[in-house]
Amino acid sequence: MRGSHHHHHTTGEDDESECVINYVEKAVNKLTLQMPYQLFIGGEFVDAEGSKTYNTINPTDGSVICQVSLAQVSDVDKAVAAAKEAFENGLWGKINARDRGRLLYRLADVMEQHQEELATIEALDAGAVYTLALKTHVGMSIQTFRYFAGWCDKIQGATIPINQARPNRNLTLTKKEPVGVCGIVIPWNYPLMMLSWKTAACLAAGNTVVIKPAQVTPLTALKFAELTLKAGIPKGVVNILPGSGSLVGQRLSDHPDVRKIGFTGSTEVGKHIMKSCALSNVKKVSLQLGGKSPLIIFADCDLNKAVQMGMSSVFFNKGENCIAAGRLFVEESIHNQFVQKVVEEVEKMKIGNPLERDTNHGPQNHEAHLRKLVEYCQRGVKEGATLVCGGNQVPRPGFFFQPTVFTDVEDHMYIAKEESFGPIMIISRFADGDVDAVLSRANATEFGLASGVFTRDINKALYVSDKLQAGTVFINTYNKTDVAAPFGGFKQSGFGKDLGEAALNEYLRIKTVTFEY
Numbered sequence: 435m436r437g438s439h440h441h442h443h444t445t446g447e448d449d450e451s452e453c454v455i456n457y458v459e460k461a462v463n464k465l466t467l468q469m470p471y472q473l474f475i476g477g478e479f480v481d482a483e484g485s486k487t488y489n490t491i492n493p494t495d496g497s498v499i500c501q502v503s504l505a506q507v508s509d510v511d512k513a514v515a516a517a518k519e520a521f522e523n524g525l526w527g528k529i530n531a532r533d534r535g536r537l538l539y540r541l542a543d544v545m546e547q548h549q550e551e552l553a554t555i556e557a558l559d560a561g562a563v564y565t566l567a568l569k570t571h572v573g574m575s576i577q578t579f580r581y582f583a584g585w586c587d588k589i590q591g592a593t594i595p596i597n598q599a600r601p602n603r604n605l606t607l608t609k610k611e612p613v614g615v616c617g618i619v620i621p622w623n624y625p626l627m628m629l630s631w632k633t634a635a636c637l638a639a640g641n642t643v644v645i646k647p648a649q650v651t652p653l654t655a656l657k658f659a660e661l662t663l664k665a666g667i668p669k670g671v672v673n674i675l676p677g678s679g680s681l682v683g684q685r686l687s688d689h690p691d692v693r694k695i696g697f698t699g700s701t702e703v704g705k706h707i708m709k710s711c712a713l714s715n716v717k718k719v720s721l722q723l724g725g726k727s728p729l730i731i732f733a734d735c736d737l738n739k740a741v742q743m744g745m746s747s748v749f750f751n752k753g754e755n756c757i758a759a760g761r762l763f764v765e766e767s768i769h770n771q772f773v774q775k776v777v778e779e780v781e782k783m784k785i786g787n788p789l790e791r792d793t794n795h796g797p798q799n800h801e802a803h804l805r806k807l808v809e810y811c812q813r814g815v816k817e818g819a820t821l822v823c824g825g826n827q828v829p830r831p832g833f834f835f836q837p838t839v840f841t842d843v844e845d846h847m848y849i850a851k852e853e854s855f856g857p858i859m860i861i862s863r864f865a866d867g868d869v870d871a872v873l874s875r876a877n878a879t880e881f882g883l884a885s886g887v888f889t890r891d892i893n894k895a896l897y898v899s900d901k902l903q904a905g906t907v908f909i910n911t912y913n914k915t916d917v918a919a920p921f922g923g924f925k926q927s928g929f930g931k932d933l934g935e936a937a938l939n940e941y942l943r944i945k946t947v948t949f950e951y
């Protein structure tokens with residue numbers, strides 16, 4: 435039942451092997467989208483074992499976008515074999531690092547040529563607001579590939595003096611090597627960007643990869659697969675398998691030929707993956723997990739800026755943002771004023787079709803997530819927090835949730851402790867001047883992904899940034915991530931950085947070579 439809107443195309447002239455790509459075509463957003471919908475293994479788009487498929491849904495209206503191949507365990511084994519072959523015998527291991535960099539620069543350029551298409555697909559499949567998708571989901575993905583392309587020929591070891599006693603007849607040097615086949619497992623909130631953060635570092639380090647997108651958001655990953663062919667990335671270097679976590683993600687974590695898993699997702703699944711990585715073959719693993727990031731707003735801040743950034747800290751990307759401020763602590767003397775200004779801003783938000791240019795709040799990613807948010811808010815009300823606005827589904831088709839504000843949230847409440855991953859602002863107050871008390875409340879969580887502070891007092895800002903137990907501290911700003919700045923959590927928000935030079939090392943191993951002469 436594939437429908438009549440499927441088309442066959444071949445890749446560019448420069449590809450001698452004439453790879454056939456099946457597309458779903460869709461005219462939308464003044465573009466004709468061509469969306470690959472099959473598994474990508476060894477440079478080819480292929481059906482899953484047993485031709486298994488599933489529907490991917492448009493959250494704006496609940497309609498089926500298309501059927502996508504659903505990878506099975508045997509498909510994982512094929513993809514890992516292709517990645518292993520490409521790593522051990524293919525071109526990828528033979529070309530020099532500078533040429534590898536050129537290919538990744540080219541990939542970034544090809545992604546840029548297709549940025550409107552990619553952003554439109556992200557709007558269709560993930561409900562990402564188009565204007566944001568163009569700038570962030572897709573824009574930062576392009577920047578990430580460019581940034582890591584530049585690292586390819588700058589991966590250096592050290593020379594280390596050993597046995598210092600004279601006469602010195604020893605020399606030790608270190609080399610940084612790729613680890614081999616990597617598995618990358620990602621969530622649905624920024625489908626292309628999460629893929630890019632990990633894949634760019636992984637490829638720059640010289641590895642090959644099997645990527646499992648979230649099952650609900652496979653389409654930008656498959657478009658990306660096509661773009662790797664256009665850019666001339668050798669076959670087998672990148673393999674992409676839409677499928678379930680329990681089959682595909684699990685098999686990758688268990689696979690004896692996979693040497694590293696890069697994971698972004700929930701803490702619960704992250705723990706499970708770490709265990710599988712240990713028990714199978716002691717794979718390297720890095721985990722970007724959940725968060726409940728505190729944002730502390732002191733009375734001496736620039737209030738309008740704090741309101742503006744406070745809004746963004748919660749409502750950016752419909753709250754489907756790993757570093758979203760999960761809890762705002764507002765100093766007593768400005769609390770009411772802050773809440774009033776925030777509610778005014780919430781009322782100005784434009785909820786609508788993510789493809790419309792003035793929309794700034796689109797549908798939640800998928801239906802189950804919407805249901806979770808409804809229950810989350812019911813729980814907050816039941817526990818006695820004050821629901822100032824929102825709290826429910828928007829009465830229209832699709833999976834829209836009202837931007838929501840809770841006040842009088844106490845530390846013991848569920849909504850004070852658990853991540854919503856939705857557009858829900860959780861506000862608590864703290865006594866005027868009690869910096870240490872608010873810090874200890876902010877740190878009383880097992881999460882440690884991000885945090886923020888608003889104050890004009892530089893001493894207070896630095897003191898607080900010192901004390902906050904989180905991988906990222908924003909001062910008088912929020913959500914300001916950059917490809918060059920390492921990103922990752924403390925405590926049960928995981929370990930191993932994405933972005934920056936630090937991310938490269940997550941995909942490298944150090945070899946120590948010692949001479950005696």
Ligand code: NAD
Nearest residue numbers: 620621622647648679683684699700703722723724725756
């Ligand atoms: P999830 O943990 O349910 O799923 C993440 C990925 O893991 C998906 O691709 C899923 O299919 C896969 N998976 C599920 N079970 C698996 C298993 N047994 N073995 C291997 N893979 C498996 O998370 P989600 O619902 O997709 O995303 C939401 C969560 O992700 C939130 O908790 C959020 O905080 C977190 N997140 C964190 C960051 C970060 O950078 N720290 C970024 C985005 C999202």
